[in-house]
Amino acid sequence: MALFPTYLRNGIRPLRGKGAWLEDEQGHAYLDFTSGLGVTNLGHGHPRVQQAVEEQVSRLWHVSNLFEAPWQEQAAQLLQHAGGLERVFFCNSGAEANEAAIKLARRRAHQQGIGQPEIITFTSSFHGRTLATLTATGQEKVKTDCGPYPAGFISVPFNDLAALEAAVNDQTAGVMLELVQGEGGLIPAEPAFVQGVEKLCREKNLLFMVDEVQTGIGRTGHLFAYQGYGVKPDVVTLAKGLGNGLPIGAMMGKEELAEYFGPGSHASTFGGNPVSLAAAAAVLTEMKEADWPRWAGSLGKWIKERLQEELRDHPWVKEIRGMGLMIGVQLDRPVADWIVKSREKGLLVLQAGPEVLRLLPPLIIREKEAEQAVDILVNGLWELQEVSLDESVSGV
Ligand SMILES: Cc1ncc(COP(=O)(O)O)c(C=O)c1O
Known part of the structure; x- marks a missing residue:
């Protein structure tokens, strides 16, 4: 190991990026809602x-x-x-x-x-x-x-x-x-x-x-x-x-x-x-x-509202908040499993503190990609809750 261990890595080895998509060394494609920590606002390789x-x-x-x-x-x-x-x-x-x-x-x-x-x-x-x-x-x-x-x-x-x-x-x-x-x-x-x-x-x-x-x-x-x-x-x-x-x-x-x-x-x-x-x-x-800022405002509003609707009854969700394409989902527990689950389904997301999931997609995402991301997030969180219910029933 030649580096100071200042960073916890996520295990992905990115090879190339285009728009909202990142491809790793094994050829897996991910929808990148991290944008290099809010940096590649125009997507990869604009x-x-x-x-x-x-x-x-x-x-x-x-x-x-x-x-x-x-x-x-x-x-x-x-x-x-x-x-x-x-x-x-x-x-x-x-x-x-x-x-x-x-x-x-x-x-x-x-x-x-x-x-x-x-x-x-x-x-x-x-x-x-x-x-x-x-x-x-x-x-x-x-x-x-x-x-x-x-x-x-x-x-x-x-x-x-x-x-x-x-x-x-x-x-x-x-x-x-x-x-x-x-x-x-x-x-x-x-x-x-x-x-x-x-x-x-x-x-x-x-x-x-x-x-x-x-x-x-x-x-x-x-x-x-x-x-x-x-x-x-x-x-x-x-x-x-x-x-x-x-x-x-x-x-x-x-x-x-x-x-x-x-x-x-x-x-x-x-x-x-x-x-x-x-x-x-x-x-x-x-x-x-x-006028990407305007697009970010309207698409961000759409994503936030969709998440609010689909996760309204989810018992772990405390608040969905943010502005434009800077969206946070506050849970009553750590978001780490949700991040892993999303990654397994092809979506990269961030956290902001242990209990807040952070979405920073590029501003150039299309509606179809936003829909795909929302589906992954919503399905992933409900699946995690089902697993936790099963585990509590079976006493795991
Ligand atoms: C609001 C804010 N200020 C300052 C910084 C520091 O920026 P840098 O990491 O480029 O020094 C960050 C980084 O995340 C930030 O979010």
Whole structure:
């Protein structure tokens, strides 16, 4: 074994992918409702993205940020037009995008005379695995034995505006929020809460930062989830779906924040490399022209409603929730057996915590594929319940 054992593998050895389908070394085809953890939003091997990447690879791979970067400018303009935030910094991952946001919030706070800036985040949130972002994360399980932890982060209960108001003090620099908590169990923020957070940030001069690493790039039915909440954050972080599989992260921010990120204040060797940026520009163009976010919204609603209908009377199901094609099924027990069962029937799904099944299909799935997945999930869960009934009757 040559690798650090940081990952629990699922035993599948993927060989190739096309659209919503993944094929393993033995030739088994799986309907992939994991999308590489919410990354391949346009499916595997999307022709437009592939062509853009191939063309770029044939021309130039890397030069560093000492050079003019028209590929960055082009993708930044696409983001700007789509999201209304004027400035973009490119990096390589979600954690790095959040690091940039945290650093920007701190730099702004220092220049406003705040000596020990604090960022407020929320319980069951997830913001990454670097030391600052895991400290910002509102889940203890990612923090084991990594101390000492950086100072300057407070966590308050999610969807609780009064708790947030009570936590704000004269050192508070900003608030970082996921609009649908992904790793935390597919928990949507309540609209009144999100609007309250924005109002509070305006009143107290706090940076309103939204982590759209998982919700962004069409997943929730809008290109950015904040567009469905009627708010305009100061800072939005992206990664995952932006490169459809090529590593990229981005922090978008309002024009007035540009002064806090001048030359030398932040950098990344690989950030904004031409190949990832070619992928991002193709992704953003495709999202706009084909309006995949709208499709994700309507198909996601259909899947959620079908699951709610078919599993309404299932005794293990506590709640079916989510937004767009980011759907969670909360059971009263671990979902591990259901995941294995689904895999045996040809469907790959995820979990978010031990008791929540997480569906993150690519946005390009067709109705037929969605139907197939729903049938597999529904039949699988009823079959598992029958087996457990038989076992309890026979005393196994
Ligand atoms: C909301 C959110 N923020 C940040 C991250 C970290 O992203 P990365 O793994 O690219 O560093 C994730 C990853 O799952 C995420 O879901």
